[in-house]
Amino acid sequence: MLEQPEATRDDAIIRELHRLEHAQAEHLLKKLGPIKPESRLLDAGSGRGGTSLMAHERFKCQVDGVSISEYQVGFANEQAAKRGYTDKLKYHFRNMLDTGFETGSIDAIWTNETTMYVDLYKLYGEFSRLLKDGGRYVCITGCYNDITGATPSTSATSTRAASTSRRWRPTTSSRSRSPT
């Protein structure tokens, strides 16, 4: 691709990046497990909303995206409206650490390139609260930084800057709560 003539190289690179991002989203959606039209999904840190849109089209279920960018939320809701999806596809200007959604109301949650912005203990506390018994969490392109994501023992000894971020490989997990 880099050997293409200069006039067409940028377009080719952008097309390839879109192809890769789309393939990544497809992979993520497959890992959500069996999702039914009556399921409810949460896209935590939903960006401009593309993956939520793909999820809604694929599963026909309710999808809620949350982002702290008001612009992104407005853009994504416009895209949902253009396609006539607003009954089940909604984007919210909210903090994923404190979503305000009902406890035990979500079947599956995903994060993509989002975990590095927040305190992971708070994040997974909120996800644990939101997920139904046996609910599923998928993290693809997960990152943390040394202040918000390190374990107590490493944060005490770490001298790295807060902006340092780390990546780990895509992974999936499911949780189940003991009956109370």
Ligand SMILES: C[S@@+](CC[C@H](N)C(=O)[O-])C[C@H]1O[C@@H](n2cnc3c(N)ncnc32)[C@H](O)[C@@H]1O
């Ligand atoms: C790098 S973008 C990734 C967007 C999307 N997940 C994707 O894969 O295209 C990071 C997203 O996380 C959102 N974000 C960061 N901190 C957040 C928070 N505390 N609550 C909700 N969204 C947050 C940003 O607004 C942005 O939408």
